[in-house]
Structures are given as structure tokens and as C-alpha cells.
Amino acid sequence: MSLNQQKSKKRAISGWIVLNKPYDMTSTQAVGKVRWLFSAAKAGHAGTLDPLATGILPIALGEATKAVPQVQDGTKVYRFAIAWGSATSTDDTEGEVVAASDVRPDQGALEAVLPRFTGTIMQRPPAFSALKVDGERAYDLARAGETVQLAERPIEVEAIRLVSHGPEQSVLEVTCGKGTYVRALARDIAEALGTRGHVASLHRAAVGPFTDENCVTIEQLEATEAGPERDALIAPVSLGLADLPEIRLDAGQAGAVAHGNTILLTGAGAPVAMDECWVSFKGKVLASGSVEFGQFKPRRVFNL
Template identity: 50%
Template structure:
């Protein structure tokens, strides 16, 4: 018997991911609930983390890289006084400290973690080392050597300083590990630290307040869930929008440079539409756009 492939359904479903489930499991559940042929997500959340997980369906998967590169916001709490194997509360304690920072001390350290910084990912992460995931090596008792990577931190703000804890908000670019920030901040303050809880409150144009609770993906699968889908172009709000001429639209649909109205910077990434809807993402070339990803809608 041939395996059912699913429906050609396109759009974005914003899920408020609960703790205790992987991002891949969320995507698989959404794909099943909507009987979608194709699905993916824009930015992994740790199993213990909650908040915005943007799930792309169908042709929207061609825009995932745009959202992955967008700024994201995290609200997280750090427990001071211990460093763990995973840099969060799920790991085993490696070292302890009796020191506890004041709010003023935390505030004073934050500028060193903003702007363009270099960050070493956690040992328990999906970073590949010689073709293997770091978390697989770490689970086998190996200590993978991970190289520092550049990260843009737009802002890092102390929201609340408690007794032995600090609640912070970070806005950062692609590839940021909040667990690494907690670990490195604890080391900088001399008190050690790890993430106690973590919530992504927004990702690019998508806000957690617009997210669907994960239990409703099961409970309300069908017409209600499909009605929550956002259009493909919802992820493209940071790109200039240009309109194709009738002849340009035909050429773009065939993967060729097509004439557009409106303007942008030469070589700038834009998205193109016509009366039928989004046509492509591509590079502006002075009156025409060279498509990089064409949408088959």
C-alpha cells in the first residue's frame, strides 16, 4: 500500500511550545494534525524551554532561513551558585560557589555581553564535531571541544534580581545560546550560574501572544487549527516587497529574472508578488529581480 503523502498546505503556525518536548516533536505533531505534506521550524528551542516555535508548512518552508536570521527575544532566569553539565537545571552539578551577585554587580557585567561577542556553545548542543552532534558525544562521556562563534546581542537587560537568581531578557541574532550566556555570566561574576527557565517571547515578526497552545494542536486539529495559519509572507515583513509586471511574473515563475515595479538597493534581498500572491524571494538588480526561491502556490 502506498504511503499517504499529505496535503499541499502552506502557511505558518505559531506554537507556544511547552516544556518537556522537543521542537521536532512539535513539528511532527503539527504536520500530523494538519495532514501536511511538508513542515519545518525556524529556530530550535531546548526541550525544557517554552515559547514561540514558528512552524512552516509547504511553500513557507522556503522562507525559514529568513526567520532564522531574524532577531529573537528570550526571557530567562539564572540560578547563581552552580555550573552544570548542560548549563541548565537538567544537568549534573559540576562546580558550586557560595558567592551571590547583587543587582548592581549583574548590571555592571552586562555590557560585556552585548554587541558582537564570541560565544562557545554548550557541550550539550546540536553543534557538529567531526560529523557528530556535540550532545551525543557529551552523553557518551566525552568532552567535545567547541570553537567560539560570533553572536550579535542586541540587548541584555536585567529584569529582576532575586535571592540567588537573576531574571534577564536578551534580544539576539542567529545562533545564540542562552545557556552559554548564563554560564559565562556566572563565570564573569565569579559565582557560577545556569539557566533555571527559559521562554522565547518573540521571533522576528511572530509573538508568543499569537501562539497556539500545544495541547490545542491535538484537541482542535482540523478546521480550527487550519484557520490559525498565517500566510507565507508573514515571515517576510523585514524584506522590501516589489510587484512583478505581468511579463515579469511569468519569467519569475520559470526561475528567470523578471521585471518589477518599485525599487530597492542593488543586490538587496526582496520578495516579489503579483495579483495571485507571493512569487519569490530574490535579489534586486535595478528594475528586475533574480529569483533565489520561487513559490509554487
């Protein structure tokens, strides 16, 4: 085998790299970098993070890509700064200023309005978003100069709190569900306070079971010697399913599930119904799926 062939050989490696994505890097670029560092045959990410945002970008390698939907559906935590006094075309620092206001909300007014942005609320996504309008990405239409008005849609905001407050900028933390646009949240909070505002900085602190506490940086990965030492930074595939119930199987059940078969769950504590769960054998992920009438039905089988 030639040196070039050795360099291009990809590995069937599986697990998660919980990346603290740096500023000014796209999610696609981050995945490409991690895939190259590990010579991984397959890689993907669980939830796009804007280039101007930092924080948790779960990168799935190999069989972990089968758990991406579960992670994407997980709860997210964001810390963000609202710059008061100006609205931009992109609702962040990348866009042009499109409106301005001299109003600067005080801390009391800001804290008083936050409860209006918790629970199930209606939100209009930013014009510069990846949502599609008549088959085209909204941001492509917006960049082409077209007026984009996206329809409001319901989102879930579990909690929102004020971290720090200043006359020109305030920092908040929000815990929210899938599909929430923090840029739109900042825009709407400012408008509710009779002023204008945009996101000055954004950091994702958690995605489902992944948090700042178990993340690594590109610099850490690059500084760690390739091989077993760098591979030790890969989290197990099961971590991506940690927010779902786990059912442990015996050898006979495991063999059937490995071939994609439905199995009857036995034992006094066996569940009768579950919308979503995963099954394991001796600590290894076998499949994710559901339980109906006491039977586990696999949706995705993991070949680990």
C-alpha cells in the same frame, strides 16, 4: 477509497503555525504533532528549541518551508532565569552539577556587568549542543564521556536587560542574533560576577516576525475542530518574509518570475540593488531573491 486511505491522505497546505512549544517536547516532536493535526504533506521548523525550553517555534507547512532560512536568520528574543551558585554539565537543569560557589551577586553588580555582553561578543558554545566536531554532534560526544571544547565564535547581542532579581535566581531578557546560546550566556555572566550559574528556565518570546502575541498552543489546536476552523489558525506564508522588503509586480513580471526567470524592475522607485527581498502579485508570495543592477533574480519560487 478505504477509511485508512482517507486518514493517511496528506494535504498540500501552506502557511505558518506559530507554536508556543510546551516544556519537555522536542522541536521534532512538535513538528510531527502539528503536521498530523493538519494532515500536512510537508512541514518543518525554523530554528530548534531545546526540549526544556518553551516559546516560539515557527512551524512551516508546505511552501512556507522555502522561507525557513529567512526566519532562522531573524532576530530572537529570550527570557531566561539564571540559578546562582552552581554550574552544570549542560548549562541548564538537565545536567549534573560540576562546580559550585557561595557567591550571590547583588542587583547592582549584575546590572553593571550586562553591558559587557552586548554588541559583537565572543562566545564558546556549550559542550551539549548540536554543533559538529569531526562530523559528530557535540552532545553525542559529551554524553559518551568525551571532553568537548568548542571554539569561541562571534555572536550579536542587540540588548540585554534585567527583568527581576533575587538572591537565588534572576530573570533576564536578551535580544540577539542567530547562533546565540542562552545557556552559554548565563554561564559566562555568572563567571564574570565571580560565581557559577546555569539556566533554570528559558522562553523564546520572538523569532523574526513571530512573537508571543500571534502564537498558539498544542491544546488550542487540538481543541479547534479540524477543517476550516483549524485552518484559520494558519498564518500566511508571507508572514515569514515580513522582515524583508517586498516588491509588487505586474501580471507580466509575475508570469516570468513564476517560471524562475530574472526580470527587469521598472518604474521611478524601482530598486537597483538588494541583498534579499521578495516579490508578490495581488498579495501572493511569488519568490524570494535579490536585486542586482535593477534586475530581480529569484532564488526560491513559491508555488501558491
